[in-house]
Amino acid sequence: MKRRAEPCVGAIEAGGTHYKCALGTADGQILRSATFATTGPDATVGQAIDFFAAHGSELGALCVAHFGPVDIDRGSPRYGQVLETPKPGWAGLDVLGRYGAALGVPTVLQSDVNAAAVGEGALGAAQGLRDFVYVTIGTGIGGGVMIDGRLLNDGRHPELGHMHVGRLPDDPFPGCCPFHGDCLEGLAAGPALRARWHRGGEDLPADHPAWDMQARYLARMCMNLALCYAPQRIILGGGVMQPKGLLERIRSRFAEAMNGYMCPAGALEDFICASPMNGEAAIRGALILAGRALPPAPARATLGTATP
């Protein structure tokens, strides 16, 4: 691969199931990428380091967009670490230390959903908006919140997936969050669907009652997000959002739940919408965040021909 005028940046989307590495540009274009299964931290981080080491001379900075919770508060003694997570072996992992030591480039840690919010703002459904929420509903539920063009609490990121929305009276499933039982994630993430209906979301037909219940839970989530953040838009992504008709059901249940109170000014189709980024919001957002971590131009002139 030939040298570029600007250094490449690296991004990792560290998900609970898949670990994706990309080399790209500071404006979020992916040049090459690799995806592998997330196993134990040593093996997984090792694979990622191998990917970037193979392009070491080109790499100018790295952003790791990590499944939460992670400590992204620069003032914290645990800065750069994975915090309490039900995922075996990962709690306490010093993500920043591992990658920084191995690759020797400026490295930043961000939550995967915060990176996705950055991606949606720059390249996706939130272009031109200053106040929006991105939520992914998959193995877990997590959200990135942009307020006035800045990530909410870039120090201690929110964990809105664990909010309480209340179990529906017709739902006998007690919830499966290992921390909270019937919090939102325990009732409406992928594992909850599987545990309640005895098959995964991908095997539940579009007319199965599962989807109306799912829509009611996600509508309550959207209601709480609308009331707590007063955003211009809520963008929903993740594997559990794929079923046809689910988005429309959520909008309809949301309108019913809000009952005319503080409703968004525009059409509901503009207020609650799907991510148009084919699952690349986080990795492309992480490239953009890595770009912001590049050293100033003079310091990186040795990496290629500096542009004026």
Next chain:
Amino acid sequence: MKRRAEPCVGAIEAGGTHYKCALGTADGQILRSATFATTGPDATVGQAIDFFAAHGSELGALCVAHFGPVDIDRGSPRYGQVLETPKPGWAGLDVLGRYGAALGVPTVLQSDVNAAAVGEGALGAAQGLRDFVYVTIGTGIGGGVMIDGRLLNDGRHPELGHMHVGRLPDDPFPGCCPFHGDCLEGLAAGPALRARWHRGGEDLPADHPAWDMQARYLARMCMNLALCYAPQRIILGGGVMQPKGLLERIRSRFAEAMNGYMCPAGALEDFICASPMNGEAAIRGALILAGRALPPAPARATLGTATP
């Protein structure tokens, strides 16, 4: 009253039950005040205008801290108005227009709880903090959120009191919010207590089971606030927070509900605390906000002796 070197500022705390007017300083000190019952908008606004008109030559700017929802988005066609409220006669009132026309000074509108958050930040329990939430639990439930030292969505303020936290399984009361039934406000504001237990909070002894249920609802609220905003502190005020022991119960139920997940770094006593401002957070915050609306010094030199 003798002329001052700096003009006075005016503040109104327009609550659902009481309407409080104050003349004071831009750093939040009250010089004189008057409180009367909130009745219909014409009579109430008229009384407030009379109060300020009596001190007209001294008044440099006014901030109205109003019960929500109010439109505080300067780009909105309804800017300055009271929005959907169950309070008869008030929806659609052009607050800014009425006071601006009558008093002829720069006038700003803010939600009462946003003004209270400003007051707590400057003079109360949140001094020195950049990320905190103030919540009042009274006739309604409302919150003001400060993120990185700025009010959350100073354009379209949140209405977090109407979030869904889920009705408790041992609570047969269906909720009494006219919009949402069993949203948080419908389950835990003053009118809900009265409707569920057939007497007001002030008549329920400290060992009545009402308070444990109340603590569980407010703990869930605190949980959602902690997860959604990752604040440094949650400050609870309002009439329904007065009973002895309630704050301690909320902390204990909060710790139980969070179950070790993303818990605040410091002591729980520092994370969830009572307002120390004796109910003056909103009116004093509004004086500070009015101070920010004062015209630059040259323009107001005629009001008194300009200080250098």
